[in-house]
Amino acid sequence: MARSVTRRALLTTASLVAIGAVVHAQRSQPWRVALVTSGQGDRIIGWFREALEAKGYREGKDLIFELREAKGHYALLPKLVEELVALKPDIIIAEATPAIAAAQRATSTTPIIMAPATDPIGSGFVRSFAKPGGNITGVANMFGDLTAKTLDIIRLLFPKVRKIGVLTSNNPTHPALAHVAARSPGVIGISAQRFVPPNPADDEKAFAYMPAAECEIVYVLA
Template sequence: MALVTSGNGAVIREMIRAALASMGYDEDKNLIVDFREANGRYAVLPELVAELIALRPDVIIAEATPAIAAAQKATSGIPIVMAPATDPIGSGFVKSFTHPGGNITGVANMFGDLTAKTLDILRLVFPNAKKIGVLISDNPTHPALLDVAKRAAAATGIAAEGFTARNPEDIEATFVQMKDANCEVVYVLADPPRPVLPQIALKFALPTIFQVNSYVSLGGLMSYGPNIPSFFTMAAQYVDRILKGAKPADLPVERPTTFEFKINLHTAKALGLTIPEQVLLMADQVIE
């Protein structure tokens, strides 16, 4: 099996290893895992995927849309498991959720469908906000997600502008741009986690809400999205079925059915914010 991640690879690898172990797979006995990680630099993904394909794996797990796109371009024969994709149909990875139709199947994260509700929450916490910055990267799903965010923000009377940080080292300069553009809140679109983000947001005193919920435990203010670890458990289940003979074309794409709203009150206090009681009651997890 091959695993290629866009970032945060050590954590993802461990979650997938644990899930496979629960199904009887042991890297010392009946499983070989070849692993490559881009560390947030998506331009290197084609090279990493080529290295993995040269090893002739039975199945590839590709984490996040940039890695899935690189794997798709590299092979039409080796099964690819999405873990996860933001818009698998729009990205051309599968023909439909129920009948993928090719060598790719796996998990969709539904981030695009959550944007309107996220911005409703943002409006409850920041009722007087006039402008938000939307942090994006070179992730190919981000232009469409940015359009969704702009429309959802406009519906609540807020202007939204996109700002690009292509690589992790670009994040601080991008926050300077958002501050200079008079953004009052930042909305971070889904990407493999960049751990420096919450600290940089706090440095510039910009309240930040994330699509990826793991940021809140790193000091992010708020997040709304699906349970991330569940994606990798589901990916391991796809691997198991494929190794036992199932075809990706016949395995429906799974979508999350539960979503989590998280708040970090330590960060709120550091920013001088009071979170309304109504919002606290909505939260699935409050870090105090």
């Protein structure tokens, strides 16, 4: 498993890991690669295609992509993954923790690539970084480590700030990250308030509440 810096780099790395895992042996028909995303999938699948074409894999000849995207509506993920599993893919690439969790519940035999996970061990996806075990591997963005550091940067850039708003979602990793975001600034005298819009369409309402709550800066979790 590897650490990376950008979301695109993480996803591209995962795509190459995925294809390396299944396209090691040649066969007459294309390999079927399922991609399920927690958010929007069009840009992500574009990154995959670009990276794989650079490696010589041709869609339609070597690979067939099957895309399902939740677009932030995590309750849809179990059904979307069930649809993909029914297609008998050779591998499932799951983008972000909600999609990974849905894929894990749906199959214990089809290989699953995390692309990426925030806390793969704490979420129960793998046993350890060295020996993942089971049918799941991939990359981790280590966002928990970055949360406290990002708040340190906020303090350095805005030394007079007294309150920040923390925008989260229903992503199951966000409560723990929000706890870090609330605890870390408290140590240096900054208060934090969490805002949890249930769906992406509710983000604007959450932003509208922040000035009334006297939030001077908004910190958006991944």
